[in-house]
Amino acid sequence: MPGKRKVGNLLALAVLSLLSQQPMHPYELGRNLREHGDDRSIKFNHGSLYMVVGQLARAGFITEQETSRGGQRPERTVYALTDAGRDELRDWLRDLVAQPRHEYPAFVSALSLITALPPSEALSLLRARLDHLGRQQAGIRALIEKSQSDGVPGLFLIEEEYRLALLDTESAFTARLIERMNDPGTDWMGQWARFHGEQPPAQEKTRSPRRKQ
Amino acid sequence: MPGKRKVGNLLALAVLSLLSQQPMHPYELGRNLREHGDDRSIKFNHGSLYMVVGQLARAGFITEQETSRGGQRPERTVYALTDAGRDELRDWLRDLVAQPRHEYPAFVSALSLITALPPSEALSLLRARLDHLGRQQAGIRALIEKSQSDGVPGLFLIEEEYRLALLDTESAFTARLIERMNDPGTDWMGQWARFHGEQPPAQEKTRSPRRKQ
């Protein structure tokens, strides 16, 4: 429903945002993204950056401003935001904040197929995940505390706080899943064992109670 | 770190899983994915399906079994899982369950750049999001209840429950963010207003307290 953007990669949004502060050449964009840790929130790699900059230029959101300054370095081009680019930045961001969209986290996929594993193995894998999650949580907590003690205003930590909240939820869910599997009251292990290894029945899933036949 | 898979698209995992139950031709795979609502957990579109099937075949995880049955329909090819494919399915799934990996949800990106919007606008956009989230939550709750009353075992609803848990977290976080913005004690709106519209300072973000200079 939300009409396609000319340039869809979120990396482009970060580029627009940086250029809204001052003109830069691509490499500088990359440096800023890394230094400010934006690459934790937005997938970034060298190649994609140049691609995205090219797309933005073709779409008229940014323009070359000057070119080939500096001694004998390989010809760098400085880009600046256009008015259209400024509009796109605002509009895109508005959309992103206001409109949640359906996403596909890997763990959702994993859960939807997990019954293909034998139940006892699934249990131990879930325990391993819980372990790793704990480490990640600790990492983010440390990061937040360090930033705070470095005087970074709380405003600039919200995305890490959000990420942490997601991790907490995932941990809690995983732990609860393990419990439910072990709880004989739910008979999950029984169902699981019955489905596992049988051919057709793993079919009968979520919706669509098999039309009449 | 986790060595690249020959075929990386999660849709391929779903294909392996379906073929582990019985051989099928691609269109049938698609029908099953849709009918069982797997397309809520795994991104799916017609074109990608054929691509992925091709990749799996080249990688030796599946093979053509028979071809061109049926009257004058356009030549359909039935694929079956190979032993290598069965191994890959298990191994991939194990990895996916046990190892959480860094992801990039759109809302994290949005939060990391949200200060580019004027604070009052951000507030109303967040309220709008909260609204949409509420609707999505209601939708999933309804789906789960309907499935339960249709007799679908709880085991097959875990991925929807997990998704719901994520939504709940996002809602709570968003609501709390709105509160904190309105709380004069935090002075977020003050900081925000100061950063917003100023050129360089929106720089000073998360990590890296600007090396000495």
Next chain:
DNA sequence: GGGGTCATGTAATAGGTTACATGATTCT
């Protein structure tokens, strides 16, 4: 002064999405 790594970018390849094509079935 030669071996790394920084700075800067281009090109080749692989991956994924959209559009196109066409016989069969069903609806009105």
Next chain:
DNA sequence: AGAATCATGTAACCTATTACATGACCCC
């Protein structure tokens, strides 16, 4: 019978990731 929809796939086009290239600076 013509329109819509299903069934089935191929091809064209974008996007994104990896690999390649090369002068400058920095370290011991």
